[in-house]
Every structure is written in C-alpha cells, then in structure tokens.
Amino acid sequence: MGRPQMSGEDNLLRLVEAEEPDENSYHLQDQVGFILRKAHQRHVSIFASHIADLTPPQFAALAKLYDIGETSQNQLGTLIAMDAATVKGVIDRLKARGLVEVSKHEVDKRRLLVNLTPAGREAIERLIPLARAITDETLAPLTAKEAATFLRLLAKLA
Amino acid sequence: MGRPQMSGEDNLLRLVEAEEPDENSYHLQDQVGFILRKAHQRHVSIFASHIADLTPPQFAALAKLYDIGETSQNQLGTLIAMDAATVKGVIDRLKARGLVEVSKHEVDKRRLLVNLTPAGREAIERLIPLARAITDETLAPLTAKEAATFLRLLAKLA
DNA sequence: TCAAATTCATTCGTATGCAAATGATATCAG
C-alpha cells in the first residue's frame, strides 16, 4: 500500500499512533461494526433471494441437525450460536411446519430433544446445493484468493 | 496449519478443487454467512459492554446526524443502511429520550426532518472515543496488517 | 395540465436476538 515497510512491532506501534491523527473526524462508514452489519445484511438478502421459504437461522438449525442428528434444544443453540430464547422460537416455527420434531429426554427430564422429520431431511438435502450458491454469490466481489483470506480473518473475529 | 507449503497459484488451484472433493459433507461452520453472523454478534456484544445505554443502530443514527447535520428520516435511513420501517423505530426511541428532535420540512410536506438536540450532541461527542475502543477490541484478534486487509475485503462485500 | 409514477412516511405482521426472571430438574459439596 505504498507505505514504508515495517516490522510487526512497528505495525502495532503505528496502530496505536494512528488513533491520534485527527481526533475530530469520525466516519461511521469506516467502522468495522457498521460494515460488518452491512455485509451481514447483504448476505441475508442474497440468502432470501435463493431460499425464500426459510431464514438463515432456520436453515442453520436444519443443517446442524442433518450433520449431527438428534440433540437437545439447548445444545443445538450452542452449536448454531443462538441463545435459549432465540433457538426456542426457531424450533417452534420449524416444528409448526413439520420439519423437526421434539421429544422428551428419557433420563434427564429437563431436556427437549430435537430431530429432523423425513420432510425436514428432504428439505435440507434439497437446500444444501442452494446454500453453496449463496456462499458463492456472497463472496463474488472477491477473487478466490481474497475470499480465502477473508474467510480466514473473519473466522478469527467470530 | 501443518499443510505442505505451496505457492499462491497452488493455493488458488486448491481452493477451486476444494469445492468438488466431497459434495456430501456440508459444514455450517465454514459458511461465510454463518461466520458473518457470529462475527456480527460478537461485535454487538463488545459494543454493549462499552456503551450500555445505546444500541449500535442508535449510535449510528446519532453519529451520522453529528456528521452531516439535519436531514430527512428517509435520507438518514439510506445513509446508515436501514429501511424506512426500521429507522422510524430507531428515531422514535431516540426522540423519546430527548437525543434527537423532528420537524416538518417547510417545502416538501412529506419529509420529516431529524436533528440532534444539544443533549444528543453532547452524548455522541462523549461516546465517539468509546466507539474507537470498540473498534479496537473487535479487531483485537487480528494484527494491524490483518485488520487493514480484513477491512478492505469486508468493505468490498458490504 | 393532469393522470401516472415516484417518493416519503407510517403501520402491520413476522422473525431474529438478547437480558432477566422463573420453574423444574439435576448435580455437587459438605
């Protein structure tokens, strides 16, 4: 980027110094949080254009159940990064549509087991190819190499 | 990372090939949408730990008004990436707390003008330094060079 | 000019997302 080359330590120092230059100006457009929110919005929009009858969280729940099989509602929430209140709503809606079924855990009576129905299994098998297209379209503004770099760094942030 | 070393071209080739190998397996954890959602969640959590009395969208509205001054509710929504229904809720809540005030546009009677109150101006001036800390903490898992790369690629996606 | 199209704002319905409180059950520690 046309800057004099510097070591890792120098980069760290530069970052600290860079906070000072113009303390007055604050540009929302440059803040990682704001851009992250916009990138997420764009992805959700792309998702909806390919898969109209399911939201990304609903898809995540089905995909994870397809991957690991029956599990408790709470455990599922942990695996797909949803708190207990959120995952309950997602499972309730999938249940209402016949894509998952719930049952009580035989031993631990606190637990609610969740599993795919045959219809849920059929649905996720049908949708996974579309999900690959969604990923491709989301990453389309980047070259293959950039996409790989981006995913690596994004994973470090998540 | 324990992979055999390869050139940039080889990495590119490997990425393309990697799409085919096992068409059966689908790992939610590797999908850009899922990681994007998690990274966004983490940022919101960091934001809340620094600024408890305002949400990121509310902050965005105040910061943008601070930057550009009075504008219409619709235009503000465009600038901070919120649709009309969402921005209305955000402005309503900021108005209820006395941080913004609204008025009718003299000429175009459809428009609702929004502006900071003195309290709103004081608030955003107080919060902007905290926002810088939030950005730093969000990017903390990355080196300075990685953060710059990440922001560049993220901006291309958003 | 005047009907059609567009823009701005609002409202409604649905779906995350999370904090906090609650109740039921299970586990742990003394």
Next chain:
DNA sequence: CTGATATCATTTGCATACGAATGAATTTGA
C-alpha cells in the same frame, strides 16, 4: 443425605430488520 449450585427450558420485554400495504405529497411525462 441435603442444601446450595448449576443446567435446561420457558416466558416477558425490548430492539432491530424487512416485506407488504397504505396514504399523503411530489414529480414526471404525454
């Protein structure tokens, strides 16, 4: 063994987020 803790699920309340429908006001175009 039992009281203190911890875990699982639910509920409530609040705040985005967006599609769709609506109404008011403005702009466009034939």
